[in-house]
Amino acid sequence: GQQLNQSPQSMFIQEGEDVSMNCTSSSIFNTWLWYKQDPGEGPVLLIALYKAGELTSNGRLTAQFGITRKDSFLNISASIPSDVGIYFCAGQFQGAQKLVFGQGTRLTINP
Amino acid sequence: DSGVTQTPKHLITATGQRVTLRCSPRSGDLSVYWYQQSLDQGLQFLIQYYNGEERAKGNILERFSAQQFPDLHSELNLSSLELGDSALYFCASSVGLGELFFGEGSRLTVL
Numbered sequence: 081g082q083q084l085n086q087s088p089q090s091m092f093i094q095e096g097e098d099v100s101m102n103c104t105s106s107s108i109f110n111t112w113l114w115y116k117q118d119p120g121e122g123p124v125l126l127i128a129l130y131k132a133g134e135l136t137s138n139g140r141l142t143a144q145f146g147i148t149r150k151d152s153f154l155n156i157s158a159s160i161p162s163d164v165g166i167y168f169c170a171g172q173f174q175g176a177q178k179l180v181f182g183q184g185t186r187l188t189i190n191p
Numbered sequence: 192d193s194g195v196t197q198t199p200k201h202l203i204t205a206t207g208q209r210v211t212l213r214c215s216p217r218s219g220d221l222s223v224y225w226y227q228q229s230l231d232q233g234l235q236f237l238i239q240y241y242n243g244e245e246r247a248k249g250n251i252l253e254r255f256s257a258q259q260f261p262d263l264h265s266e267l268n269l270s271s272l273e274l275g276d277s278a279l280y281f282c283a284s285s286v287g288l289g290e291l292f293f294g295e296g297s298r299l300t301v302l
Contacts, residue, residue: 111289122193122281122293123234168233172288177222179291180248181234
C-alpha cells in the first residue's frame with residue numbers, strides 16, 4: 081500500500097511565484113528522489129538525495145532530505161509555464177532498489 | 192530521452208484478451224522495473240528483475256507476469272484483461288541502488 085504522503089495534491093499559482101511541496105512517511109528511507117511527469121509522458125528525474133540533511137539544487141529547484149529520513153521537500157523558485165506538470169516524490173528503502181511513490185502534486189500556473 | 196524504450200506506445204484491446212508490453216533498458220542497466228499508473232493516480236510498483244531474475248514483487252495480479260531475457264530486455268504479459276486494467280504501464284531501469292530512469296510508457300485501453 082501507499083506509504084508516502086505527498087502534499088499538497090494540487091497547486092494553482094501565478095507565474096513567477098515560488099512553490100513548495102513535501103512528502104512525509106512513517107518509514108525511514110535511504111534515498112529520496114523527486115520526479116516530474118508531463119501529460120502522457122514518463123516521469124523524469126529532477127533531484128536525487130542520498131544523505132539525511134542533504135540539500136541539493138538543480139537550477140531553480142531545491143530539495144532536501146529530512147534529518148529524520150522520513151520526509152523531503154521540493155521548492156521551485158520563480159515558476160515559469162514549463163514547470164506545469166505533476167511532481168512525484170519517491171523513497172527507496174535501505175537495501176531495496178524499487179521506489180515507493182507519493183500520490184503526486186499537480187502544479188498549474190496562471191500566466 | 193531517458194534511454195529506456197517501451198513498445199507499443201498505445202494499445203487498444205478487448206476484455207478477455209492478452210497483450211505483451213516490451214521494454215529495453217538503458218545500456219548497462221541490469222535492473223528493470225514495471226509500474227502501473229491508473230488515471231490520475233500515482234505509480235504502483237508491479238515487479239522488478241535484476242539480470243534475468245525476479246528481485247522484488249509488488250501488487251502484481253496473478254493474471255500478469257513478466258520476464259527479463261538474456262539481452263536484458265523485459266516483457267510484461269497481461270492476460271484475461273479487464274476494464275480496470277486500462278492504465279499507463281511504465282518500465283524503468285537502473286544500474287543498482289538510487290536513480291530509476293523511466294520510459295515513456297505504454298497506454299493500454301481495454302474496451
